Amino acid sequence: MMHPLSNGKEGEEIVVRCLDCHCDDVCRLNELGCVEGAQGRIISNQKNVILQLGEARLAIASTLAKTILVSSK
Amino acid sequence: MSKEPLTIALVGNPNTGKSTIFNALTGLRQKIANYPGITVEQKVGTSIIGGVLHKIIDLPGAYSLNYKKLDERIAYETLIGSYEHEEIPDLALVVVDSSNLDRNLYLATQVMDLGIPVMLILNMSDVAKGKGISINPDLISNSLGVPVVAISAKNKSDIDQLKQKISESDLEVPEPLKWGPDDSLKEAMNLLINEWIKPYTNIPESARSIEALRLISEGEFNNAFYQFEKEEKGKSTIKKARELVEKGGGNPMATEVLSRYNFIGECTSNASSITSQTKASLTDRIDAVVTHKVAGPVIFTLVLLFMFQAIFSWATPFMDMIDLLFVEGGNWVANTLPEGMLNDLLVDGVIAGLGGVVIFLPQILFLFFFIYVLEGTGYMARAAFVMDGFMTKVGLHGRSVVPLMSGFACAIPGIMATRTIENWRDRIITIMVLPFMACSARLPVYALMIAAFIPSTTILGIFTLQGITFFGLYIFGIVMAVLAAFVMKRIFPTGQQTPFIMELPAYKMPKWSVVFQNTAERGKVFITEAGKIIVAISIVLWFLASFPKTEMPVLTQTDNTEYNSSFDVTENPESYQLRHSFAGQFGKIIEPVIEPLGFDWKIGIGLITSFAAREVMVGTLNTIYSIEEEDGESSTLKEKLINDVNPETGQPVYSIATAISLMIFFALAMQCMSTIAIVKRETNSWKWPTAMFVYMTALAYLSSFIAFQIGSNL
Numbered sequence: 001m002m003h004p005l006s007n008g009k010e011g012e013e014i015v016v017r018c019l020d021c022h023c024d025d026v027c028r029l030n031e032l033g034c035v036e037g038a039q040g041r042i043i044s045n046q047k048n049v050i051l052q053l054g055e056a057r058l059a060i061a062s063t064l065a066k067t068i069l070v071s072s073k
Numbered sequence: 074m075s076k077e078p079l080t081i082a083l084v085g086n087p088n089t090g091k092s093t094i095f096n097a098l099t100g101l102r103q104k105i106a107n108y109p110g111i112t113v114e115q116k117v118g119t120s121i122i123g124g125v126l127h128k129i130i131d132l133p134g135a136y137s138l139n140y141k142k143l144d145e146r147i148a149y150e151t152l153i154g155s156y157e158h159e160e161i162p163d164l165a166l167v168v169v170d171s172s173n174l175d176r177n178l179y180l181a182t183q184v185m186d187l188g189i190p191v192m193l194i195l196n197m198s199d200v201a202k203g204k205g206i207s208i209n210p211d212l213i214s215n216s217l218g219v220p221v222v223a224i225s226a227k228n229k230s231d232i233d234q235l236k237q238k239i240s241e242s243d244l245e246v247p248e249p250l251k252w253g254p255d256d257s258l259k260e261a262m263n264l265l266i267n268e269w270i271k272p273y274t275n276i277p278e279s280a281r282s283i284e285a286l287r288l289i290s291e292g293e294f295n296n297a298f299y300q301f302e303k304e305e306k307g308k309s310t311i312k313k314a315r316e317l318v319e320k321g322g323g324n325p326m327a328t329e330v331l332s333r334y335n336f337i338g339e340c341t342s343n344a345s346s347i348t349s350q351t352k353a354s355l356t357d358r359i360d361a362v363v364t365h366k367v368a369g370p371v372i373f374t375l376v377l378l379f380m381f382q383a384i385f386s387w388a389t390p391f392m393d394m395i396d397l398l399f400v401e402g403g404n405w406v407a408n409t410l411p412e413g414m415l416n417d418l419l420v421d422g423v424i425a426g427l428g429g430v431v432i433f434l435p436q437i438l439f440l441f442f443f444i445y446v447l448e449g450t451g452y453m454a455r456a457a458f459v460m461d462g463f464m465t466k467v468g469l470h471g472r473s474v475v476p477l478m479s480g481f482a483c484a485i486p487g488i489m490a491t492r493t494i495e496n497w498r499d500r501i502i503t504i505m506v507l508p509f510m511a512c513s514a515r516l517p518v519y520a521l522m523i524a525a526f527i528p529s530t531t532i533l534g535i536f537t538l539q540g541i542t543f544f545g546l547y548i549f550g551i552v553m554a555v556l557a558a559f560v561m562k563r564i565f566p567t568g569q570q571t572p573f574i575m576e577l578p579a580y581k582m583p584k585w586s587v588v589f590q591n592t593a594e595r596g597k598v599f600i601t602e603a604g605k606i607i608v609a610i611s612i613v614l615w616f617l618a619s620f621p622k623t624e625m626p627v628l629t630q631t632d633n634t635e636y637n638s639s640f641d642v643t644e645n646p647e648s649y650q651l652r653h654s655f656a657g658q659f660g661k662i663i664e665p666v667i668e669p670l671g672f673d674w675k676i677g678i679g680l681i682t683s684f685a686a687r688e689v690m691v692g693t694l695n696t697i698y699s700i701e702e703e704d705g706e707s708s709t710l711k712e713k714l715i716n717d718v719n720p721e722t723g724q725p726v727y728s729i730a731t732a733i734s735l736m737i738f739f740a741l742a743m744q745c746m747s748t749i750a751i752v753k754r755e756t757n758s759w760k761w762p763t764a765m766f767v768y769m770t771a772l773a774y775l776s777s778f779i780a781f782q783i784g785s786n787l
């Protein structure tokens with residue numbers, strides 16, 4: 001089941017399912033390795049989210065995290 | 074509630090306590106079997122509630138009704154009454170984990186679409202409470218439109234309360250689609266239901282919308298458990314429905330999920346909060362603190378405070394050494410070379426001017442050392458992250474933090490670094506306010522004024538009043554930048570907001586060789602680039618201040634009254650010479666303009682030259698005061714400033730009010746030709762640099778005026 005990244009729990013292992021944000025943001029996310037199917041872990045979620053994707057650790061604004069759909073692994 | 078026996082289904086995500094509640098309700102009256110043909114457990118029992126014997130079904134755990142897994146399919150099929158030998162439940166008890174409310178409510182909103190009465194059980198209240206989450210069940214009930222009861226399933230009295238609530242239930246069916254699909258999604262659902270689901274499948278009516286939503290989001294009907302015909306027609310209708318959603322600007326895969334979560338967010342926004350509970354690596358643990366929404370900004374401020382305190386106190390011994398070196402060097406040259414023009418030029422022009430610059434090398438080296446260490450450890454990116462919320466509020470962007478921080482060193486690399494901000498409006502605002510950040514060129518002026526006029530009283534054992542003033546000036550720059558951004562945000566039309574996203578590098582020891590190399594490089598650039606201009610300006614200034622040569626007239630006591638306005642007998646010949654030099658005359662011309670700020674003509678000369686570059690101010694004062702001083706031993710510039718007396722009033726030229734006014738002027742005025750040039754280059758127009766120059770300098774004048782007038786009248 002999918003849920004927005006912003007609703008993820010700290011420590012949760014997730015798979016990125018769908019990016020429903022503005023095209024520019026999709027591109028930036030893709031560049032940083034946040035592509036559909038990428039697996040990662042939520043490091044922190046205090047409005048803004050820190051997401052570990054492989055070796056990369058991304059800081060993502062809450063507005064953007066709301067548009068990234070993920071599912072639990 | 075009717076006294077009829079009911080079928081009550083417990084539904085919820087796995088591990089929310091359904092079985093615990095089931096056991097508590099049914100006690101020993103339960104039977105556990107497998108669903109026919111499969112290994113999923115079927116748990117059915119009975120419970121006497123309000124004197125009536127009800128049937129209780131514990132459904133397999135499910136995250137959603139989109140039945141990716143067998144468990145979910147069984148739960149779903151049972152709820153819509155399509156499972157063999159099972160009637161549609163009269164009441165669905167949706168069990169949610171209160172400590173993870175939003176995620177659990179997703180399923181709840183789906184069950185609410187099924188046209189059966191729903192009651193929400195906020196279980197694990199004790200766990201939520203332990204995590205500091207408080208939930209108001211009435212608020213949630215109002216916004217969801219279903220009865221809500223908060224319990225802890227392990228608590229017997231809570232179970233009694235639950236039973237009470239069930240017996241009071243009026244079994245009202247919740248409003249379907251309360252989460253509010255948008256028009257295009259509704260249209261797509263209707264199309265799919267009317268053109269295919271209704272005529273060609275046997276899915277029960279209550280499940281049609283959920284199935285339509287599932288098909289729209291998945292785009293095909295794999296693992297459908299119901300019978301259907303006209304598969305091709307189904308596929309093309311699904312395609313049409315998805316196109317409708319896309320036309321409405323939505324992503325068919327995500328629209329439903331996002332709308333549901335938006336609705337849930339509205340329902341719970343003032344009812345729940347998130348806390349952390351991770352087994353974490355060192356980096357995670359550091360991040361948990363450093364990026365914490367409260368601790369993060371506090372740590373960031375402390376880091377800055379310590380950085381500036383350290384710059385100020387660690388650099389002092391080195392600066393004293395350099396000062397001494399130049400003073401002694403000057404004396405040596407003065408005594409070794411034959412008297413004359415060359416001697417004057419070298420000692421009062423070149424050496425004094427250069428000494429005034431080199432002395433700040435230690436502070437600049439320490440500043441860059443800290444910046445490179447912070448960057449090298451990976452902290453800089455975290456600083457941007459923690460400050461993003463705040464930055465966005467004031468009209469900037471999280472990405473503005475790094476350029477702004479670089480602005481502490483120099484506005485020029487900072488302005489160049491704004492290229493990482495994609496949004497033009499965010500970028501232009503960052504550029505326009507960036508020169509308020511206290512760059513290293515201001516440092517010489519601040520350091521000189523503070524050392525000369527702020528007492529070095531110790532506060533709280535480790536801080537000195539000087540260090541705090543120094544820190545305060547940096548904060549002042551930041552505050553002005555924030556205010557300016559806040560105002561500009563209102564002036565410039567809003568475009569598409571670019572949300573913050575940034576990679577956070579793993580924490581590591583900085584590579585020391587890189588740190589030292591970069592720091593040394595910066596120091597070199599400062600000395601060569603700034604040094605060149607400063608030496609040139611020093612020579613020009615020396616000339617302007619030394620010529621035309623005027624002899625102080627020898628006067629008698631009686632003559633004095635006539636010449637009273639021009640000089641007094643206590644004045645020394647050097648001061649007289651300076652006042653009548655080209656520079657003195659020019660300083661005098663602008664004196665009326667700067668007098669209300671507490672500045673005399675000497676500071677005036679400094680202000681003019683410092684429009685080339687701020688640090689020139691100190692070199693200028695050095696040159697002016699070297700020329701002015703009496704022959705004999707040199708003293709440091711600091712001492713000269715403290716001892717300078719206005720020959721007309723007999724009062725010291727510099728009061729604390731003057732020093733503060735001057736520091737404020739330097740904090741705010743746009744006195745840097747290189748910054749103007751770079752802004753022109755980056756914005757490709759003269760409009761922005763001109764606007765920048767005008768508003769910053771006007772603001773500086775006004776603020777210094779206010780500060781001096783208040784300060785000198787206290």
Ligand SMILES: Nc1nc2c(ncn2[C@@H]2O[C@H](COP(=O)(O)OP(=O)(O)O)[C@@H](O)[C@H]2O)c(=O)[nH]1
Pocket residue numbers: 085086087088089090091092093094134196197198199200224225226227
């Ligand atoms: N602290 C606490 N633990 C609970 C509560 N309800 C259930 N549990 C525990 O949570 C775990 C999962 O419960 P269970 O009933 O098996 O969940 P199910 O998967 O939804 O059936 C068990 O260890 C229960 O003892 C509660 O209200 N408070």
